Amino acid sequence: MKILLVLLLPIYILYYTYDYFKNGSITFGNIPTIIEFLIFIFFIIILFYESMQENSEVVLYKRINFWVCVGFLFYTSGNFFYILLVEKFFDAQMSIKNQLILIYSIVTIIKNIIFSLSFLIKETPQITNNSISYVPDLDLEPTRSNTN
């Protein structure tokens, strides 16, 4: 998955640059942002899946990185439609624009709260069980010398 992420990054940068020069710096290009959000959601789900497969004794919600991912998931999924439809609202009334800003702000505030809470989590270190299963030596020690 890391390889996929590394491969996607230059492709995304190239596309973003292409979109920037195509539309000009003044116009807002929402397609690259939508792609960015989709990549984010995809990799967060992959990360959750990998965490589920992990042989760990620490529950996910006691890990900082889990809550950081949750924050990003909220932000990207909550603002997905906002970014998708933002061009349609350029000429909308101020009251509708305010509604959009409200939704955007609520999602962003939730994300920030989740991020802040993640810093309060005290991560318990993973206990690795290195103890060897002990089976006593059953062979009695004395009279080992072999004198025929």
Added chain:
Amino acid sequence: MYLLEADPSGISKLMFIGTLGMLTLAVGIIVFVIFHQRKVIRFQMEMKKMENDKQQILLNASIRFQEEERQRIAADLHDDAGPLLATARLYLNENLVNQEKAQQLQSIISAKQIIDDAILLIRNISHSLMPPTLKNFGLESATTDLFQKINGSGVINASARFHDYRDRLKVEQELLVFRVVQELVNNVLKHSNAAFIHLTQNCSGNNLYLRIHHDGKGIVQAEFDKLNQSTQGLGLKNIASRVNVLNGKIFFEIDPSQTYFKITLEIPKIPIV
């Protein structure tokens, strides 16, 4: 599509519903992940507990076996070697010097005989603890020797054949394997009423295989596992713990023809360095 082509208020509705849907989906994913992981952790903990319980049973069995072995040796020494040496001492008491020459000689001969018996007895105890053949010549010789002795008793037809044992196992491994074989053979002799017992050895990949066939009463894997979990079957627990130490596997099967039982030992090879 209709909503996309509609006026800004329609699009606003679409955005509101879409955002709500996406957030619900996100919450659903998070809740699912958390609950699934908790379930997995609970399952792992249960498995670990079961494994610990099993280890505890094996450990207790091992300790009990060790104690029984010590008691047996103590009994052998106390009941057999003790009286022999005491009798020898009686022959060699202080009055010996006051006795006649012929009587002195008789006493010394008797004492010598008793001491010889005591030496033989102690040697037998020592050999039962660590067979010299195993130490000096390895598993193949010790096992063949064991089976020849059993066959020599005339009670049962016993034979052992090693097909591929060019690379000897580590000494500790050989001892453990030999003990397992000894215990299995003892069980067959004690409980199965078999007419024959046959051992074959072979290698495959990095594993060594030993298979014991006998035509008496035997057990299958399910019974072995059941006895292993219960408080009964000390010998079987001892076998299981030794196989565990060897990182090996043991299989108890009955032949499809239902005429004889098979016990197969699979041991990963660690040759002598």
